[in-house]
Amino acid sequence: xxxxxxxxxxxxxxxxxxxxxxxxxxxxxxxxxxxxxxxxxxxxxxxxxxxxxxxxxxxxxxxxxxxxxxxxxxxxxxxxxxxxxxxxxxxxxxxxxxxxxx
Numbered sequence: 004x005x006x007x008x009x010x011x012x013x014x015x016x017x018x019x020x021x022x023x024x025x026x027x028x029x030x031x032x033x034x035x036x037x038x039x040x041x042x043x044x045x046x047x048x049x050x051x052x053x054x055x056x057x058x059x060x061x062x063x064x065x066x067x068x069x070x071x072x073x074x075x076x077x078x079x080x081x082x083x084x085x086x087x088x089x090x091x092x093x094x095x096x097x098x099x100x101x102x103x104x105x
Contacts, residue, residue, distance in 0.1 A: 004066060004067060004100050004101075005041075005063065005064065005065055005066070005100065005101035006063070006064045006066065006067055006069075006070045006098055006099070006100060006101065007061065007062070007063050007064075007098065007099055007100075007101050008060075008061070008062045008063075008064065008070055008073075008074075008096070008097075008098045009059070009060070009061050009096065009097050009098075009099075010059070010060040010061075010094065010095070010096045011056035011058070011059055011094065011095040011096070012026075012056055012057060012058040012059075012060075012087065012091060012093070012094055013056045013057050013091075013092045013093040013094070014057045014058075014090050014091070014092055015090050015091070015092045016092075017090070018090035019090075022086070022089070022090050023047075023057070023058070023090070025086055026058065026082075026086045026087055026090070027045055027047070027058070029082045029085075029086050030043075030045050030060060030082060031043075031045060032078075033073075033076075033078065033079055033082070036076070036078045037072065037073050037076050037078070037079065039064060039065070039069035039070075039072045039073055040062055040063075040064065040069075040073055041063045041064055041065055041069075042061075042062065042063040043060075043061075043062050043063075044059075044060070044061045044062075045058070045059070045060050046058070046059050056093070056095065063101065070098065
């Protein structure tokens with residue numbers, strides 16, 4: 004079963020542009036470190052609608068086990084602890100099965 008992991012992050016009002024950029028930069032390094040990631044997209048909110056989260060991460064995996072490797076990987080956990088949590092106001096996430104052809 005292929006799996007898609009979607010995360011939405013909202014930053015604190017105190018979060019600086021430098022901190023936000025660092026989060027994106029550090030997350031972008033993960034596919035080179037975690038080979039179980041099949042596809043990885045990171046994007047800041049386009050600002051079309053008010054009230055949205057600030058950053059989206061969409062990651063695809065070939066299996067639940069591959070997702071679990073990513074979820075628990077020390078480098079991923081380090082990015083969360085050092086760069087995301089200090090500026091995180093809210094988080095939403097979902098994992099869903101990918102249908103064939105997606």
